[in-house]
Amino acid sequence: MKTIIIDGNNLIHKIPVLKSLFLKDKTSSQRSLIEKVKSKVPRNDRVIFVFDGYGDFTGTDIHFSGSDSADLIIKKKIENFTNHRSLKVVSSDNEIKGLAIICGCDVQNSEDFLDMLYKNESPTGNKNINQNFIYDEPEKPERLKKKDIEEFKKLFS
Numbered sequence: 232m233k234t235i236i237i238d239g240n241n242l243i244h245k246i247p248v249l250k251s252l253f254l255k256d257k258t259s260s261q262r263s264l265i266e267k268v269k270s271k272v273p274r275n276d277r278v279i280f281v282f283d284g285y286g287d288f289t290g291t292d293i294h295f296s297g298s299d300s301a302d303l304i305i306k307k308k309i310e311n312f313t314n315h316r317s318l319k320v321v322s323s324d325n326e327i328k329g330l331a332i333i334c335g336c337d338v339q340n341s342e343d344f345l346d347m348l349y350k351n352e353s354p355t356g357n358k359n360i361n362q363n364f365i366y367d368e369p370e371k372p373e374r375l376k377k378k379d380i381e382e383f384k385k386l387f388s
Contacts, residue, residue: 238322239282
């Protein structure tokens with residue numbers, strides 16, 4: 232079992248749809264992020280979300296920093312965690328990543344984490360399936376020679 236600590240607002244601002252939603256409705260964007268991540272992460276992994284400021288909802292693994300910064304809360308969680316080898320930290324913040332690396336945690340940039348989440352969104356895995364298709368015949372027919380045309384004229388005239 233792996234524990235994943237996610238810098239929530241950092242990750243939201245890497246997803247254009249959630250970023251624009253965040254500007255209109257902060258709570259909805261946070262809830263959308265939580266649902267998206269939980270639907271893609273293995274069930275036996277524990278995911279802890281840490282958001283800046285105050286929130287309108289609560290959960291056992293959802294933390295709001297209140298008047299502190301989310302970075303401070305994440306740093307405390309990393310320092311207080313007992314088994315750092317089973318901890319993964321998702322953030323693009325250099326201070327958080329630096330501390331996590333020093334403590335021996337697995338560290339992943341928000342962008343790389345998003346790539347992992349979205350890589351299997353489409354049936355083709357976001358790859359161009361035509362690049363794998365091998366054409367048996369040329370796309371266009373070969374040009375007919377003048378001799379062949381004359382022969383067809385004799386046969387079908």
